[in-house]
């Protein structure tokens with residue numbers, strides 16, 4: 281009989297790793313209410329606004345502060361109506377590692393924990409988010 285055990289701990293170089301915190305920018309009048317950004321955000325950050333834009337569509341609104349600046353909403357939006365920028369970064373904790381390893385809280389175990397990939401280069405190599413975009 282085999283037993284599988286998932287071991288986890290903070291990496292020895294944990295100070296080099298951070299969790300990005302994103303700031304979301306919605307351009308309401310571009311939105312066509314397809315709902316992709318709302319449906320596929322891994323952190324459930326977006327909901328549908330009760331307000332209409334000038335075309336008569338409901339656009340997304342931010343409903344929690346869990347954005348990890350993964351860039352998926354920006355990549356998936358067919359109308360270029362939403363994007364995110366890096367607001368800040370938080371230190372990696374044991375709870376974060378546990379969530380990443382176990383796929384909790386929207387973490388898939390492969391993204392967004394070290395500021396180096398899967399976000400269209402937004403964080404850059406040094407994780408400072410400077411891609412020239414405001």
Ligand code: SF4
Nearest residue numbers: 321347348350351353
């Ligand atoms: S950047 Fe990622 S976590 Fe943030 S709102 Fe967009 S899809 Fe969600």
Ligand code: SF4
Nearest residue numbers: 311312314315317357
């Ligand atoms: S993906 Fe773009 S067009 Fe679709 S609901 Fe989100 S902001 Fe609107």
